[in-house]
Amino acid sequence: MSRGGSGGRQRVKTGRGRTASSTRWLARQLNDPYVRRAKAEGYRSRAAYKLMELDERFQLLKGVTRVIDLGIAPGGWSQVVRKIAPKAAIVGIDLLPVDPIDGVTILQMDFMDDDAPQRLAEALGGPADLVLSDMAANTVGHPQTDHLRTMALVEAGCAFCADVLKPGGAYVAKVLAGGADNDLVAELKRMFTTVKHAKPPASRKDSSEWYVIAQGFKAQPKAESEVEITT
Known part of the structure; x- marks a missing residue:
């Protein structure tokens, strides 16, 4: 060199x-x-600055008390949450091993496992203010396939939000190649007050990644099977 x-x-x-x-x-x-900059300031990845820039624009971390970090490895986003909202409870999940972060509960498992949503909710101990997802499927080099696989993770995160977010909460997820598709955007608009796409300056210009920012979670009606029947 x-x-x-x-x-x-x-x-x-x-x-x-x-x-x-x-x-x-x-x-x-x-x-x-x-x-x-990440190396100098003690962050585990440059991705930390993506969350900082999104937070500066959308005020995602203002007043949060419980946060879930989907795809936490290597931990940069949770480090940012700890710095900006030091009293918030944070739970992260990833298939990859992640070095401990003070004040963060880390589950090493696949978010797509059937048990993962319950494990995350139990570890958090109450409704979340914010669900962060920097998850992306392993790429195979075929753009359409890569997009579909990543979108499946975004959709799973969206379904998870319906069960874990408190009213007014927010969901931030990485999407590829122009953003979320129409069906997902329609579902997010049904669940949230505002839905926007953003590409923070820290995202490389040649990267296809964008982020969907859904804020103002609306309380979801219970399914028929969940409705309490009184006599």
Whole structure:
């Protein structure tokens, strides 16, 4: 690895056993100001700044007391919640192992497991003010397939919100390639007062990721099977 170019930009030589694509990725990481800033400020990933920027625009973390972080690894979003809302209870879930974060309960399991929603709700101990989802399915290189797989996670998060959010709560989820599809947007508009798409500055310009911001959760009517019958 050698330093070159202007402004201290680092150039990475293609090393033995390193592909050209991995060399480009390493160079991008080394020269990414958000990566350098995250390292300097103690955040586990540059994604922390995406949440900061979304919070600055939408006031997501103002007054929150309970937060769920879906796809918590490596933990940058929960670190931001801890900094901005230090008294909030936070529960995160991920298939990947995550190093402990002070004040955060972390479940290592698949959110799509049948037991996951109940485990999260029990760990949180009450209705959530905010459900965050930075989940994305592992990509296979086929844009339509990647989009559908990630949208399935967003839809699962939306269904989870119906059970765990308190009235007025919010749901933030990563979507790909232009945002949520029409059916999902319609469902979100039924459940929330406002639904918007945003691409925070910390998202790389060449990335297809966007975020859907749904705020003002409306109390959902119980299904017939849940309606209490009195005589």
